[in-house]
Amino acid sequence: MFNRLHPQGPLPEPRQPLVITGTAKSVDLPGTMISEKTVHTLHPKQHIMIRLLKYVLLDILKNRMMVFYTLFLLAVSFGLFTMSGDPVKGLASLLNIVLMVTPLLSIIFATIYFYNSYEFIELLSSQPIRRNTILFSQYFGLCISLLLSLLLGVGIPVLIFAPLKQGLILLAAAGGLTMSFVSLALLSALLTRDKARGIGLSILLWFYFTILYDALMLMVMFAFIDYPMESTTMLMLSLNPIDLARVVVLLQLDISALMGYTGAMMQDILGKSWGVMAATGIMILWIVLPLAIAVRKFKRRDL
Amino acid sequence: MPIKKLLILFLALSPLCSFAGVLRCGNGTDIRSLQSGIHQVPAGDTLLIAPGTYKQGNLFIRKSLTLLAEGKVVLDGEMKDEIITVFSPHVRIKGFTIINSGNLSTKDLAGIKVLATRDVFIENNTLYKCTFGIYLSNTRNCYIRHNKISGDALADQSIGNGIHVWKADSAIIENNESTGQRDGIYFEFVTNSQIRNNQSHHNFRYGLHFMFSHSNTYTSNEFRENGAGVAVMYSHHVKMHNNVFDHNWGPSSYGILLKDITDSEVLDNRFENNSAGIYMEGSNRIKMERNDFLNNGWALRIQASCTDNVVSHNNFSGNTFDVSTNGETQLNSFNHNYWDKYEGYDLNKDGKGDIPYRPVSLFSMIVEQLPPGLLLLRSFMVYLLDKAEKIIPSLTPTNLMDEQPAMKFIPHPSGVSAFSTLDRIKNNLTINT
Incomplete structure (x- = not known):
């Protein structure tokens, strides 16, 4: 897959003609869009957005990597559920995999895909299409396809083996992680023009959020061991989307009781509806903020 | 007549x-x-x-x-x-x-x-x-x-x-x-x-x-x-056999809390879904055999004030932490238990693992000192820490180990039937709601 997407390698055959004719058609006649009988009440620019999205989505769904990702998730989920026997235990093991694999694959795949569609994006930019539209079509195309994989690979086994509240929350957390890491991917791809550096930055971000951040947190906690750290810990947790997702799911898996006072406090907050809303809000911030910065960068960029 | x-x-x-x-x-x-x-x-x-x-x-x-x-x-x-x-x-x-x-x-x-x-x-x-x-x-x-x-x-x-x-x-x-x-x-x-x-x-x-x-x-x-489960304190010669300690689940809940208990027996019990299966403090010469510790937060919390306890032929399965302790010296012995986290091998096929198992993980030591640290449970970083410590033990008590762990779950003739999975899920759900 990486070969196919590599700039030196042969370009995927069906994409170029398909996209060019498609966009050219819709872009050439922006004024006539409304009069076309296939279009109903959509704003012409929205229409372009949806068409672009469709092409991006089709292109990604044809990618072999997505098939591998889906199959991998399916195999792992089925394996864990059948091996553990107990659905709640299965969910707990699945959590480990999802927390590691979903962000990693989302950020790397999205970064590589963005770099590889760079020529296409340049081409689109030469047309009278808003840059917002171009970037959002890329973003949502990536998100929808990755979420689809997640839904197939994890959602189906969860629905079969553990159709519980905990399972749904795990899925929601994984979905949130996917979306925020695609945002981070676009951001890192737009921070540097060099593909290798961009991918490196993505991997670094993943490494930071998965390992470094927790290690730093542990250091801080040890440094202030004599002080009440509960609220600070919670604040620190919300500054990392992976930790946030992990703790939200862990509390659902009944592990809160293990955590003594801290767990009781977390459960107290996240058990209430405003707590859940706050956690969701922070997750949405983790999706929106990097994307907003990426959009700003993309708009101001001299392509 | x-x-x-x-x-x-x-x-x-x-x-x-x-x-x-x-x-x-x-x-x-x-x-x-x-x-x-x-x-x-x-x-x-x-x-x-x-x-x-x-x-x-x-x-x-x-x-x-x-x-x-x-x-x-x-x-x-x-x-x-x-x-x-x-x-x-x-x-x-x-x-x-x-x-x-x-x-x-x-x-x-x-x-x-x-x-x-x-x-x-x-x-x-x-x-x-x-x-x-x-x-x-x-x-x-x-x-x-x-x-x-x-x-x-x-x-x-x-x-x-x-x-x-x-x-x-x-x-x-x-x-x-x-x-x-x-x-x-x-x-x-x-x-x-x-x-x-x-x-x-x-x-x-x-x-x-x-x-x-x-x-x-x-x-x-x-x-x-x-x-808060069961508390047994300041007594000696207590015999605890064939009991079930199930779902005593809460921030300060134990299957059993053994405080200053001496010369006693804990045999053939089942500890399931407890925050801590057994929590021991100042307890000496307790024989702990043929118990099942299933799906507990901590199966066994032995404080360093406990000495000469013998833990043998127990099953430890599905626990978040198998054994935790707060000290570096350990004067208790662990023999022939089954540990589901054991990764050793058995070349001569005698049912006993050839390399010792250390049931105390580094993370459990961290949590013992820093309770809020438990929020990092299941973090990938924690997994790496535990792996590294398993390969070169430096912070966990070096002599707390099971020299010959059992390779397979030990069937106990205690006759205590395990709860069905469905029951357990129901329990979980009722606890949550």
Whole structure:
């Protein structure tokens, strides 16, 4: 897959003609869009957005990597559920995999895909299409396809083996992680023009959020061991989307009781509806903020 | 003619044994007042109480008799007073429904209270909303069986214990069910007693609370979903066999809390879904064998103040932490246990692993010092830390290890059937909602 997407390698055959004719058609006649009988009440620019999205989505769904990702998730989920026997235990093991694999694959795949569609994006930019539209079509195309994989690979086994509240929350957390890491991917791809550096930055971000951040947190906690750290810990947790997702799911898996006072406090907050809303809000911030910065960068960029 | 003589003897004696006097009192009889019934019945006879509901305050029993309920007899204390108080030996109380004892902060009011006597037999009673259920104080040879005691601990936190035994010898507590009280069963200064086949669940504090009570045995009891599990403290020669400790799940809840227990046995028990299966502090020379520790937060928390305990032939499966401790030296031994996290091999196929297993993970040491650190549970970083520590142990106690862990789950003939998965899920769900 990486070969196919590599700039030196042969370009995927069906994409170029398909996209060019498609966009050219819709872009050439922006004024006539409304009069076309296939279009109903959509704003012409929205229409372009949806068409672009469709092409991006089709292109990604044809990618072999997505098939591998889906199959991998399916195999792992089925394996864990059948091996553990107990659905709640299965969910707990699945959590480990999802927390590691979903962000990693989302950020790397999205970064590589963005770099590889760079020529296409340049081409689109030469047309009278808003840059917002171009970037959002890329973003949502990536998100929808990755979420689809997640839904197939994890959602189906969860629905079969553990159709519980905990399972749904795990899925929601994984979905949130996917979306925020695609945002981070676009951001890192737009921070540097060099593909290798961009991918490196993505991997670094993943490494930071998965390992470094927790290690730093542990250091801080040890440094202030004599002080009440509960609220600070919670604040620190919300500054990392992976930790946030992990703790939200862990509390659902009944592990809160293990955590003594801290767990009781977390459960107290996240058990209430405003707590859940706050956690969701922070997750949405983790999706929106990097994307907003990426959009700003993309708009101001001299392509 | 020894047979003939025996027959005559039997015929002569039989009226004495089988036709002890029965006096009937209560609703529809000449004696309406139960207390005067007790007053009129000759010592050693049976007082049969007619069906109905009685609101007659506190009944005092000051002679040996059998107090028997005919059908459904409800003794209602109207939230004012104690209901039955026994002062004399050889009393038997059977088949009553006893409700609504009073609640005073100056006096422990109970459904049935037995004071400074012996050989009292309490069976088949149902006690509901009594501050204390059955209360024995300074007794010998009392037998309490097949009683059902339920309180309303969540509504009223000043509630007492289900079966409260204070300063007693040779008591037998058997087949009772205690729920919704403060402590399901409470023992203090009790010796040579047995607690068998009881169910103690959904109590506000402990399922079983046990202090300064030596040489007691408790077998085949079930302690489920109690506020803080079971606490056994300051006692020696306690035997705990075949009990089930299930779902004692909460921030400070234990399957059993063993505090300053010595020379005791914990055999063939099952600890499942507890925050901590066993928490030990200052406990020495305890034999812990053939127990199943399943799906607990911590299976075993041994504080460094425990020495010479032997942990062998147990199963540890599905626990978040197998063993945790707070010190670097360890003076307890672990042999031939099954650990589901063991990754060793068995080249000679003798069922014992060839490399030792260290059940204390680095993360559990971190959490012991830094409780909020548990929020990092299942973080990838923690996984890496634990792996690194397993390869080169430096911070975890080096001598705390199982030299020859069992390769397979050890089947125990304890006969305690495991809860089905479905039950467990239901429990989880009810806990969450």
